[in-house]
Amino acid sequence: MPELPEVETTRRGIAPLVEGQEVTGVVTRQPRLRWLVPEFLPAVLPGQRLRQVARRAKYLLLRFDRGTLVLHLGMSGSLRVVQAHTPPAAHDHFDLVLGNRCLRLRDPRRFGAVLWTEEPPETHPLLRHLGPEPLSADFSGEYLYQRSRGRHAPVKSFIMNNQVVVGVGNIYASEALFAAGIHPGRAAGRISLARYRRLAESIQTTLESAIGQGGTTLRDFQQVDGNPGYFVQSLQVYGRAGAACPRCGGTIRQRVIGQRSSYYCPGCQR
DNA sequence: AAATTCTCCTGAAGGC
């Protein structure tokens, strides 16, 4: 399931293959994704050159001469670059054809999105209220500490809130909290500055490490080259309920926090 | 304002 490392892995995979190319066609086979894929794309995109593939949170921003195509992979989406005219497989919902190449979106569960904006994308309603990028200088322990004062929500829900910080999904929230030694159910407003400094550091190193390994493949994520992500081998607690904690040897627990499965070691997370 | 619940969808896993 694509979280920030998977989206960044995808961005790095497709960018060199599609940047600078001119759109020659657009094909929508299934317009019913998270929102309807705009029907006017075949009228506006052909003839425009793809200038840059950027990322904000888990959104991919394909910048063209006269606007931006905003893509989201939902939780089962993947992008591949294939040769033009390659026959589509099941769940291949959308193609952006660039000469003899084709950027193809596959998304079995259809929680993804394809949108078009001619405004600066950071002003788009979907992006306007997003918190800082976790790998940017705007994100720090001080920031988390300040934003969390007075909050009673579990810290895991707090760091998964996109208005607080973007790109920390369910897997990496569990992993970062384990690395920082913080119990996922602890109230966000009752964690010290020192511990938030450690957590911010853990979030960054966890995400960077996952990006370096091509993301995490649990079910259907594939890198652009078709390979799985290898960070799954580095997971310390996620999906390991009942197994031994790699740090203290205690038993890893699973508990639902904020409607999400959470994994933690009750021995070393307080 | 903050927190919770509902919703979209399909594949995987478990039960019988």
Place this chain on the structure above:
DNA sequence: TGCCTTCAGGAGAATT
């Protein structure tokens, strides 16, 4: 073997 049920999950929208 196969059918049926349950569940996961990103994140906006609706609700409390």
